[in-house]
Amino acid sequence: MALGKDYVKQECSLARALEVVGERWTLLIVRDALYGVRRFGHFQTHLDIPRAVLSARLQSLVDTGVLDKQGHDYVLTGTGRDLWPIVHSLARWGDRNFSDRGPCRLFVHIGCSEPIDAGGACPACGRVVPPEELEIHPGPGLDAARQDPVSVALRSPHRLLEPVPV
Amino acid sequence: MALGKDYVKQECSLARALEVVGERWTLLIVRDALYGVRRFGHFQTHLDIPRAVLSARLQSLVDTGVLDKQGHDYVLTGTGRDLWPIVHSLARWGDRNFSDRGPCRLFVHIGCSEPIDAGGACPACGRVVPPEELEIHPGPGLDAARQDPVSVALRSPHRLLEPVPV
Numbered sequence: 001m002a003l004g005k006d007y008v009k010q011e012c013s014l015a016r017a018l019e020v021v022g023e024r025w026t027l028l029i030v031r032d033a034l035y036g037v038r039r040f041g042h043f044q045t046h047l048d049i050p051r052a053v054l055s056a057r058l059q060s061l062v063d064t065g066v067l068d069k070q071g072h073d074y075v076l077t078g079t080g081r082d083l084w085p086i087v088h089s090l091a092r093w094g095d096r097n098f099s100d101r102g103p104c105r106l107f108v109h110i111g112c113s114e115p116i117d118a119g120g121a122c123p124a125c126g127r128v129v130p131p132e133e134l135e136i137h138p139g140p141g142l143d144a145a146r147q148d149p150v151s152v153a154l155r156s157p158h159r160l161l162e163p164v165p166v
Numbered sequence: 167m168a169l170g171k172d173y174v175k176q177e178c179s180l181a182r183a184l185e186v187v188g189e190r191w192t193l194l195i196v197r198d199a200l201y202g203v204r205r206f207g208h209f210q211t212h213l214d215i216p217r218a219v220l221s222a223r224l225q226s227l228v229d230t231g232v233l234d235k236q237g238h239d240y241v242l243t244g245t246g247r248d249l250w251p252i253v254h255s256l257a258r259w260g261d262r263n264f265s266d267r268g269p270c271r272l273f274v275h276i277g278c279s280e281p282i283d284a285g286g287a288c289p290a291c292g293r294v295v296p297p298e299e300l301e302i303h304p305g306p307g308l309d310a311a312r313q314d315p316v317s318v319a320l321r322s323p324h325r326l327l328e329p330v331p332v
Contacts, residue, residue: 012270013307014197014253017260022190031180065263079263085285086255087180093252094183097231097245104178119251119294128285141179 020064021083025049026057030066030080031087034131036164037150038073046150076161084131084160085120092118095141103139110135110159131160186230187249191215192223196232196246197253200297202330203316204239212316242327250297250326251286258284261307269305276301276325297326 021027028047037043044054058074061067066080088107095103096118106115110133112124121128135157138144144155149166158164187193194213203209210220224240227233232246254273261269262284272281276299278290287294301323304310310321315332324330 012194012197012257013260013265014257015194015260016264017256018193020260020264021256022188022193024188027184027188028178028181031178082259082262086252086259089252089255090183090187091178091180093248094179094181094186096248098182098186099179 020061020066023057023060025053026061027083027087027090029054029057029061030076030083031091032150033067033074033076033080034084034087034160035136035150035154036158036160036162038075038163040072040074042150042164042166043074045148073163081131081161085128088116088120089118099141101141104141104143105154106137106139107134107160108137108157109133134160136160186227186232189223189226191219192227193249193253193256195220195223195227196242196249197257198316199233199240199242199246200250200253200326201302201316201320202324202326202328204241204329206238206240208316208330208332209240211314239329247297247327251294254282254286255284265307267307270307270309271320272303272305273300273326274303274323275299300326302326 021030025047029043032043032046037046040054040058043049044051047054058067062069065077066083067074068077092103108115109122109124109129112122114122114124116122116129116134119128136154137157138155150164153164153166187196191213195209198209198212203212206220206224209215209224210217213220224233228235231243232249233240234243258269274281275288275290275295278288280288280290282288282295282300285294302320303323304321316330319330319332
């Protein structure tokens with residue numbers, strides 16, 4: 001991780017943001033937390049991530065105020081939930097450019113029962129929808145081969161941020 | 167970079183996106199390309215990045231279709247320009263959470279002369295503005311100490327994507 005400190009020479013807010021979430025795996029951890037994963041073991045089995053790496057990343061996210069440790073749970077703070085539009089846009093960019101089968105996940109605005117668009121807005125009501133009002137559904141690009149408890153639980157519709165029923 | 171391959175076990179489009187732009191420095195290179203940096207030497211001096219790392223990242227961005235090599239210039243493709251909302255949102259998230267002095271850069275919708283909001287929309291016309299219609303201006307958080315030619319050039323208003331006058 002020798003290059004990390006060099007980021008501080010960059011005056012841009014993007015560089016500061018990347019100091020916090022630019023480490024390998026970090027945005028995938030934030031994605032899982034948005035989906036409602038809260039326990040160390042569940043992050044580990046869903047992400048296939050080495051224990052030591054996961055442990056370091058979670059601690060760093062707690063230190064920077066993205067996650068809050070509540071008992072055994074890692075819960076997104078307001079700063080962490082605020083990453084939703086970035087996680088969503090980057091995933092949609094991945095879909096558009098690198099997926100043959102379309103999106104792995106659809107995010108449905110609960111009030112309107114419509115999937116949000118690539119910009120995060122609901123086509124029915126026109127609002128940019130916060131994660132609290134979204135339900136995750138399997139999309140056409142989802143790989144159904146994964147059998148870990150989080151992957152299995154997320155094959156049923158589930159409200160974002162609420163604990164995944166595992 | 168031993169963890170990179172593990173990303174492929176993640177079914178999510180976010181994981182695919184992170185394979186392309188999740189390497190250290192990559193989003194800062196894309197940011198500079200959006201600002202109009204095109205030459206190897208200009209990326210290097212503006213980013214303070216080791217030559218070998220810059221060379222590898224630029225080649226990888228060409229290979230994945232984010233940049234196009236045109237003579238001596240590295241120019242963003244449509245796929246690359248499509249990263250603008252992500253780079254912008256992540257920088258604004260950095261501003262909100264980790265900057266004492268406010269944004270380093272303001273992005274002004276040329277038609278309306280208004281800076282866009284955190285969601286990328288122009289408060290005057292209400293449209294989400296593409297990078298072609300934006301002008302970069304210094305913001306209150308800008309560190310004016312940097313004297314490399316790109317930093318100096320970007321202290322004057324400059325249209326995004328157009329070559330930085332260095």
